[in-house]
Amino acid sequence: MKTVLITGCSSGYGLETARYLQAQGYNVIATMRKPDLSLFSDSNNVRVLALDVTSDASIHAAIEECGPIDILINNAGIGLLGAFEATPVNTIREVFDTNTFGVMAMCQAVIPQFRERRAGTIINVTSSVVLKAHPLVAVYTASKTAVDGFSRSLAHELEQFNIRVKQVEPGYGPTTAFAANGQQRMQNLLPEPYIEYASKLFAEFARATDYTLETDVAETILKAINEQSDVTHFPAGADAIALVTQ
Template sequence: MKTVLITGCSSGYGLETARHFLSQGWQVIATMRTPRHDLFPASSNLRVLQLDVTDADSIARALHEAGPIDVLVNNAGLGLFGALEATPMSTVREIFETNTFGAMAMCRAVIPQFRQRREGVIVNVTSSATLAPFPLVAAYTASKTAIEGFTESLALELREFGIRAKLVQPGYGPSTGFTANGQQRMHGLIPAAYEAFAQRVFAGFSNLAAVTRETDVAEIVWTAANDTSERLRFAAGTDALALVGHRAA
């Protein structure tokens, strides 16, 4: 029986991905900053562990408790809406600490055990914002685009040792709370000069014809984790797939 460790499982894509792997008979290590067992069905194949990807000691403790794993899914992330000129660099750094450096730290921590066994899979969850830009998320997009380039290089670096690295690019999922969380975090980040423009942007999000469901992402993460080819990118959701087609046209 294979074991997957997933970060950011308290809600959204991470929670649904953990549930999906459980349904497929895997051992699942669902991690989050504040552990909640009540989010999951009772299962002997599930462990819920505390993990903060921005804390090296927390990472070390969680991986020690987890023991050997077969797949790492880097899903933990922070959303942010705001005009760049109004966004403090401390906030930009906070976004990068979780979305970029946190994912890198998790990779560094698991690679030794994968290399010794000459097998293992890393799935890094990014965003369809890396496929097509949209306004007021420049810092967020930068943090996710960095992971795209990082994973491209890492996949080549690790192939020698039988380790596969994959990217999953989810579209926009209203049910994940990204918009709500982003609006909460953007207090003061929309100057008066941007207000009318920002309202048009938010209205556009609320009227999207195609969006990404949590189950879409869970299924694609599962596909990526089990893919034995050299394919790197896996778009998730109708809107993300449309963007892939648009870029290829």
Template sequence: MQTILITGTSSGYGLETARHFLDKGWNVIAAMRRPDATCLPASPNLRILPLDVTSQESIAAVAAAGPIDVLVNNAGIGVVGAFEATPMAHVRKVFDTNTFGVMAMCQAVIPQMRERRSGVIVNVTSSVTLAAMPLAAAYTASKQAIEGFTGSLAHELASFDVRTRLVEPGYAPTTRFAQNTDLRIEDLIPSAYADFARPIFEAFGKPSLTTKETDVAEAVWTAVHDTSDRLQFPAGADAVALFQTRHDSGHDRRAYGRTLYPR
């Protein structure tokens, strides 16, 4: 029976992905900051472990719980606001979790996969890598970095039969986007940005900008089992449409981004 380690499983995409793999009979290591707050059902195939992806000691302890056949880097934080009003301390915090945390998790697990010549790494990014989302510059940059990192890693690990994948979810209203931050959105939208921000926030309420958590769980499942050279797996109808539009538009991200976030 194979074992999957999923980070950020206390809610949202991570929680649903853990449920999905449990239902399929996998051994699941569900890692999260606060294990006492888990909503996962009791199961003999489930281990719940504390994990802070910004702590090397915490990462090492979870990586030692293996053997790990699949690593899903899902943990992430972010905040919506004008970049000029976003404290640099928070920008660094976003990168510590979304970028350096993912890299550190990979570095901790790759040796055992390389030695076994088997394994899959799935890095969960976002549809903002397909069309940059306004008022989320730091978050977008942190996820873009992981896209490039994952593509490079795929080349490095292919000769060891370790597959590397990207799952790119669309927008989900239920995601705790600003989790683990004490910043308030009203503090990050200066009055000069009010007219610009208003239609963007209204666009977030449209049904077309909605991805279900089950969409992401199913995309991770597909990515894990796909044995081709495919790297990207958009999740949710909105992300799939963005992915297709990006290729149809000659990769002009700004051009089709304007159709999503009107001025």
């Protein structure tokens, strides 16, 4: 069975995908900044490694330790919600370091071995924000849209080596810890003039009945792995799918 390396497996989509692919028989390398093997009730065909996608040294060490892989899933990401005018440049850079440059760095780390074997799959987890723009997430949207453009170009560049590049685009996931994990980063990003507008927006999200579950993303990632055609984009979750079928 093939070996898959997944980034950002401490919670949410990454953890669910690691568990799901493990159950499907894949050899899973689940990476996270702080390794925690207790996240997996069964340690069979799963390895947990330390990996910080914003650190070149950490990436190099992880790739050296895990050895040959067949599939890279770039899932690690951080969220940001707030008024753009109130967002410090350092915070913007932090988001891009993980969501955009982290993806690029991981791709550079594995492409040589894929190219030499003339086989490999890269799956970049972006977001439904690349399908439809939303307010108060301008920085997050920019970071994911950059990956969208990067992936589209890279797919053409690498097809000569039989390397496939796919994208999975999850919708709104209220059941994940994504928002909670970014609370400290998002403090003071909604100045008073934006409060009323933001409150109405949050109320709309709270009433949403179609949204994305962790299982939706895991199942869609497996679909992308198995897709042999030229299809490169895979919306995940009822709300994301609706954006491309309306």
